[in-house]
Amino acid sequence: MESTHQEQTHYYVPAPSRWPMVGAVALFFLGLGAAFAVNGKFPGAILLGVGTLILVGMLFGWFGDVIRESLHGSYHGKEDSSFRWGMGWFIFSEVMFFAAFFGALFYVRVISVPTLGDLDYKLLYPDFTASWPLSTGPGITARYGAMEAAGLPLLNTLILLSSGVTVTVAHWGLLRERRGQLVGGLAATVLLGAGFLVLQAVEYRHALTELNLSLGSGAYGMTFYMLTGFHGMHVLLGTLMLSVITIRAARGHFGPTRHFAFEAVAWYWHFVDVVWLLLFVFVYWI
Template identity: 50%
Template sequence: MSSNHAAAPYYFVPGPSKWPMLAGLSLLVTMIGASAWVNDAAWGPYVNYVGLAGIIAVLYFWFGDAIGESEKGLYSERIDHAYRWSMSWFIFSEVMFFGAFFGALFYARSISMPWLGDLDHKLIWPDFAPHWGGTGPAGTVQEFTTMTPFWIPTINTGLLLLSGVTLTISHHALRAGHRAMTALFLFATIVLGAVFMGFQVYEYIHAYSALNLKLTSGIYGATFYMLTGFHGFHVTMGAIMLSVILYRVLKGHFTPEHHFGFEGAAWYWHFVDVVWLGLYVVVYWL
């Protein structure tokens, strides 16, 4: 946000918009295609792709309208506060999202495992061993090797921590009015995020081929891929957000006083960093 608050209206109310309706329609098409795809319908993937393309197009034009309104000076300080609260609640919803997966991991490892391994349940699965990982009762899960923190997860932790530092430096540079430094360190943050994702792709390939760790590898495989996979998706979305912000920085959209677009993306990126620290500890170390 780079608009002049003093010149903006008391509270900007946008006119009627077609984007909410088109977003809902695109989501409907996407889910119809996905449902058909998982049920082996030949047309499912194509409909799914059409829906996804529609969602991307709607987001592009919808966010473009919001940026245009900001650049025209239509956003007052009240709109700035509204955006801040909206982003705060969005991040809170993401906290709850990951909290559900962390809770499932805790329940499976700390409650279900000991409970299924006690004396009473030996009558059901005599060969079951209450330890994290393994082959499962009576060989129901193919043998696999659990993940360790060395070395890719540890390297990725360093990359994300460093990206938080570069992003903070970029923010301070923006507040000081140094656009070139802002862009340089913001670009470095995006590169670090891309390298992180490259390492995670390599880790997945190694886990699947060398360790035989799959989504079907019991509760361990399911929770590992769900937690790290959703986090990787959030890193990708964060990198896209920062790329848009970098483009806006180069276009001169932000000022040292008004730049919530930058701050909102930075909040999201720091949140992703914190989630990874939790994943690094509970998934790779415990």
């Protein structure tokens, strides 16, 4: 009874960590490097590389400490609850992040473009056509083509939907103590995520070289790359997290009752899937 009481009331507090300061240094180099790079100054690329290396080192070191603390049994019920709340709020912040971008797309398509097509603006923009995607208007210097839903976008949709199934199969394997099913499902999810990224790179190359679609292609080009590009970054992050979880699962780190790290990554991956479905509908299809 004494041990149970201790587990319910004790909350592990780690020693002061150097990793937040290391992260701040990494962000400083990244911000300074970005400022130099966008202005075409020499140290920009070097500073960005240094900042990236420091950031990667921080991630490996910080999460490595957390993993070791978990394996040593430092975490009990209360810490698990804090981790869940933390991941929940993180995903909520990501929801609001994409909500802002979808809101920008909604504003342009439903409010801005129809308004500029009214008779009141004909004197200012006589050649403007209120259609989507935009083909005329201020700032559009070259014609471009819109990305169709069929083809690579549809294939990537099927890939991400399949990855949601494989990560769920892996979860079932974990709960039923089937290590092979767990590792196999995770490995399949990593491969599907990598395949999505490769096909998105091919899609971007097609858009730039054959459709002449760039960030300078008016509101359509900006919203297309803004939404799909940031989603691609999230897929990359999710694939990296899944790779780490796959390695840990192969080493036997998770059990049927203690596997929050797996759950957190699975939550994140399902969130990425849902965002892509919204992207496919509102950016590619409609």
